[in-house]
Amino acid sequence: MHKPGRHFLQIPGPTNVPDDVLRAIDHPTMDHRSPEFGDLGLRALSGMKWVFKTAADVVIYPASGTGAWEAALVNTLSAGDRVLMCETGHFAWLWHRLATRLGLEPEIIPTDWRTGADIAAIAERLRQDDGHSIKAVCVVHNETSTGCTSDIAGVRAAIDSVGHPALLMVDTISSLGSIDYRHDEWGVDVTIGGSQKGLMLPPGLSFNAVSAKARAASDQAALPRSFWSWDEMFAANRTGYFPYTPSTNLLYGLVVAIERMQKEGLDAIFARHQRHAEATRRAVNAWGLEVLCRTPEHYSGALTAVMMPEGHSADAFRKVVHERLNMSLGNGLGRLANRVFRIGHLGDFNDLMLAGTLSGVEMGLKIAGVPHARGGVGAALDYLSGEISATAAKAAA
Known part of the structure; x- marks a missing residue:
């Protein structure tokens, strides 16, 4: 009807996708090996560093946020590694399930789904981990199922307070570009993002912002990875290109969306x-x-x-x-x-x-x-x- x-x-x-972003996506499809595409790719990658508030490398995947979750884990961890997660809602639970399917051993700190991550509980569990068997702490910044945010700076302070070497990974899929977030300042090792929320694009792009510590961990990580491999992305991205066919038209839109954000x-x-x-x-x-x-x-x-x-x-x-x-x-x-x-x-x-x-x-x-x-x-x-x-x-x- x-x-x-x-x-x-x-x-x-x-x-909602703004009209100028839709019009940008509507451009004729570009040759993704052309000089013009290299310029577009560099603009998109540079712009995303600005959004993440980072000087670190950023990877752009032709995938939903779930793909960027997987990329964060497989590039840094090995089968059997322990991962500490806080179940702040449905999406934290889904990330936990994904980690289990990859052969990791996630521990989950429960909540009643009406609050953010329990920082004291994270600190206490890490304090107990004398052997440093926990290799990563994974937190959802803004839990889309509940409308609760977590204090990421507080989580980093908790990790540092007990001198634990675990990586800090943060899901910003529904907060990036909407709620204050600072990858570098807050000491995050891998930040996960998606295109379809605060970035004002359709679904189809996802992101990893990667610290130097996370890049070093990837050299030792043994989980299988090919499509998600950071190394191939970093090598191609230096000149604005990708190791496989990217979502060319969404990248047009991403550049325009970032320009809108920079103006505001x-x-x-x-x-x-x-x-x-x-x-x-x-x-x-x-x-x-x-x-x-x-x-x-x-x-x-x-x-x-x-x-x-x-x-x-x-x-x-x-x-x-x-x-x-x-x-x-x-x-x-x-x-x-x-x-x-x-x-x-x-x-x-x-x-x-x-x-x-x-x-x-x-x-x-x-x-x-x-x-x-x-x-x-x-x-x-x-x-x-x-x-x-x-x-x-x-x-x-």
């Missing part, structure tokens, strides 16, 4: 995401519903997961919103299936888009018969307009 108007895609990725500035981008997240939480609170993340210091700027009242189906609510209002909201994953819905507010997104999104949620709650108080949209608008007024007053002073 035809639905008039533009579909509101408010899942936490893939996100990373600090402004991060502040915009935090504003929208705070406005969304105020709406949720006004509705009398509960934000899944229960620790304010771990609130996500990229998405908000909302708990449904007891006895009400999140999936039934989402279906009403999709069919009646032409808007997609994120579903609950894993142990949160049918218990939460997720509002994505990341990427190419502004105040009016958020107002429309929250209006759709409030209308959907009423149509679906979900118990709630009125006024969530108003609470968000009061906050947003107050922030705008305060910024204007500061600029005029």
Whole structure:
């Protein structure tokens, strides 16, 4: 059935792709061995270093974030190596499962999926590891299934406080370009990213930012690798090329997306995401519903997961919103299936888009018969307009 108007895609990725990025992807396909492609490749690689805030090497794969997870592990580890992970949500659990399938021995620190990584527990487990059998600590920076972030600088400090040599690997798939992240400053060894969220591209590109320590570990790693091999990528990337056919048209889009980000500035981008997240939480609170993340210091700027009242189906609510209002909201994953819905507010997104999104949620709650108080949209608008007024007053002073 035809639905008039533009579909509101408010899942936490893939996100809306800006028109100029779409037009860039629409360029005629380039010869990936031409001099022009070498220039494009160098621009993309240099731009991604800026996004990661790193001087280290960055690898770009024609793959989803899952591929970049695997690349981080197979390039640095050997069969039977122990890996310490923190189960902050569904995607942390999936990374754990992938590690198991590769022949690693992951240990997982559990949480209730309503908070970020347990830094004290990470430090204690590493303190117990006198023989340094744990070779890597893997943490999801922004858990897309829960709307909880983790303190990566704090994790690095915990590793250093006990003098442990484990590599630090961080998944930034839903935080890169949306939430403040600093690969070099925070001492991360491998950072994993994806194209389809804060970078405002379709799915299809993923990334590893690789420290010198991780490169050294790759010389000793014995897990099989071919497609994911860093060495072949680094060698080809020096001149902007790839060892196999890259996603040429997505690279066109990536360069334009990075140029957009550079014009706005990373600090402004991060502040915009935090504003929208705070406005969304105020709406949720006004509705009398509960934000899944229960620790304010771990609130996500990229998405908000909302708990449904007891006895009400999140999936039934989402279906009403999709069919009646032409808007997609994120579903609950894993142990949160049918218990939460997720509002994505990341990427190419502004105040009016958020107002429309929250209006759709409030209308959907009423149509679906979900118990709630009125006024969530108003609470968000009061906050947003107050922030705008305060910024204007500061600029005029």
